[in-house]
Amino acid sequence: MPQLSSFFQKNQFCILVEYLTSLNEIFAVKTAFAGYPAVMTLADRVHSDHDMAPLEASKRYPNSVEKVLHFAGKGRDIQDFELFLQQAKAANINNLLLLTGDKLKEHHDGKDGAERSRYLESVNAVMAAKQFGGFCIGVAFNPFKYVEAERDAQYLKLHKKIKAGADFIITQLGYDIDALKQVKAFLKRHHYAQKILACVMPLSLARANFMVKNKVAGIVITPHMLKVLADEKQAGLSERVYLRCALQILMCKQLGFAGVDLSACHKPEEQMLLESYIEQYRHLGLDALESLWMSLWKIKTGKEFIPELSSFSRQPSSSQMIKYYQLHLMHDALFDSKIAKGVGRFIFKAPFWERKAAAKTLLKTEFISKHSIVGCESCGHCRLGDTLYICPETCPKGLANGPCGGTSLDRCEFGDRECIHSVKARLAKAVEQTQVLKEKLIPTVPIEVRGTSSWKNWYLATEV
Numbered sequence: 001m002p003q004l005s006s007f008f009q010k011n012q013f014c015i016l017v018e019y020l021t022s023l024n025e026i027f028a029v030k031t032a033f034a035g036y037p038a039v040m041t042l043a044d045r046v047h048s049d050h051d052m053a054p055l056e057a058s059k060r061y062p063n064s065v066e067k068v069l070h071f072a073g074k075g076r077d078i079q080d081f082e083l084f085l086q087q088a089k090a091a092n093i094n095n096l097l098l099l100t101g102d103k104l105k106e107h108h109d110g111k112d113g114a115e116r117s118r119y120l121e122s123v124n125a126v127m128a129a130k131q132f133g134g135f136c137i138g139v140a141f142n143p144f145k146y147v148e149a150e151r152d153a154q155y156l157k158l159h160k161k162i163k164a165g166a167d168f169i170i171t172q173l174g175y176d177i178d179a180l181k182q183v184k185a186f187l188k189r190h191h192y193a194q195k196i197l198a199c200v201m202p203l204s205l206a207r208a209n210f211m212v213k214n215k216v217a218g219i220v221i222t223p224h225m226l227k228v229l230a231d232e233k234q235a236g237l238s239e240r241v242y243l244r245c246a247l248q249i250l251m252c253k254q255l256g257f258a259g260v261d262l263s264a265c266h267k268p269e270e271q272m273l274l275e276s277y278i279e280q281y282r283h284l285g286l287d288a289l290e291s292l293w294m295s296l297w298k299i300k301t302g303k304e305f306i307p308e309l310s311s312f313s314r315q316p317s318s319s320q321m322i323k324y325y326q327l328h329l330m331h332d333a334l335f336d337s338k339i340a341k342g343v344g345r346f347i348f349k350a351p352f353w354e355r356k357a358a359a360k361t362l363l364k365t366e367f368i369s370k371h372s373i374v375g376c377e378s379c380g381h382c383r384l385g386d387t388l389y390i391c392p393e394t395c396p397k398g399l400a401n402g403p404c405g406g407t408s409l410d411r412c413e414f415g416d417r418e419c420i421h422s423v424k425a426r427l428a429k430a431v432e433q434t435q436v437l438k439e440k441l442i443p444t445v446p447i448e449v450r451g452t453s454s455w456k457n458w459y460l461a462t463e464v
């Protein structure tokens with residue numbers, strides 16, 4: 001059995017030491033960290049869109065080194081992923097962390113004639129990896145969301161990731177221990193057996209400033225945290241960065257996490273410092289660790305890790321509700337009823353539709369009738385019935401199964417709109433359809449289907 005699965009099975013707390021392939025170095029790989037078993041993880045395109053692929057980087061290390069490879073869906077499609085699975089298997093890789101990924105640095109929105117950048121959703125990657133078989137599959141989850149719809153959308157998608165076949169979960173990097181406790185409670189409440197690990201990083205002032213300045217997707221650093229770090233630096237107490245990281249690791253262990261993903265701690269001197277703090281404080285119980293953590297972060301009200309809340313609506317507007325009900329009625333009548341399916345199939349089976357001109361006219365008619373109402377982009381496989389009539393193509397990453405982790409207070413990672421998945425989660429609650437967002441695994445759209453009529457595709461694929 002692969003080592004990571006065996007650590008999980010034996011409830012052995014483990015440390016995943018994360019390396020960036022952009023560093024272009026060969027690292028001394030640790031198999032133990034402060035007495036806990038350690039595993040190497042290789043991140044995918046964190047620094048640039050052209051970083052060395054994790055699979056390539058993994059070949060620099062012997063097969064005996066246990067590794068977790070990240071695969072980010074940004075700029076990839078399902079065929080790329082299927083090829084990756086074959087290559088990973090051939091290279092004896094057993095553990096994967098499947099992510100949608102943050103915004104490509106060279107993202108194209110498709111408006112200037114260049115092809116629109118595509119993002120393979122983590123849910124679809126998990127489904128494909130599960131079907132391929134033989135991998136221990138990890139997914140990412142961001143519990144650090146502070147408005148209701150955004151948080152609901154994250155948790156709804158976590159249900160889907162688990163349903164699709166995730167074996168373990170790694171949280172986004174974050175410092176709010178209450179949010180980590182909430183996700184643990186969620187797993188328990190739903191009787192999910194998946195193991196969960198927390199991403200941790202020794203947070204220096206420079207790193208925190210970098211993340212704020214570059215708006216690193218999905219990471220919450222509050223002004224209070226920056227002030228604490230700045231004061232410490234000025235007082236010559238910068239080593240507390242490692243003490244704090246050690247406390248967080250020890251708290252995660254006591255909270256029942258299966259381990260941590262240790263980020264930005266690859267230099268031997270940093271690792272030694274962190275290990276020495278873990279040794280020094282590992283005898284403490286959870287209460288003592290938490291109280292030390294709170295005093296180091298100067299926590300008084302508990303709100304210090306929470307960003308200032310924004311002003312998006314807490315309820316769907318009446319026009320959103322009316323639109324939903326109208327489209328729902330129409331969808332049922334035109335696409336879901338037995339009669340509609342029979343008539344549609346009869347019409348579209350006619351050889352007439354094979355003609356280029358007819359296909360073009362049909363596509364244009366579909367686009368005109370749907371674009372102004374839902375923002376249709378002629379993807380060829382209409383998913384509106386599974387997305388509460390909010391077109392997934394209006395998400396700049398084209399995600400259909402739910403949000404990525406990069407939103408901030410309901411705002412899309414791209415910064416130019418409200419996240420459509422927050423809108424959807426809010427609407428789902430109001431029209432009592434959250435079950436759809438929790439359970440319906442929406443397949444990815446094959447490239448060859450894009451730019452064809454979804455109407456024709458629907459009727460011809462459907463059983464009458």
Ligand code: SF4
Pocket residue numbers: 370374375376377378379380381382383384391392393454
């Ligand atoms: S899901 Fe596809 S076919 Fe349906 S509205 Fe969106 S782009 Fe158009």
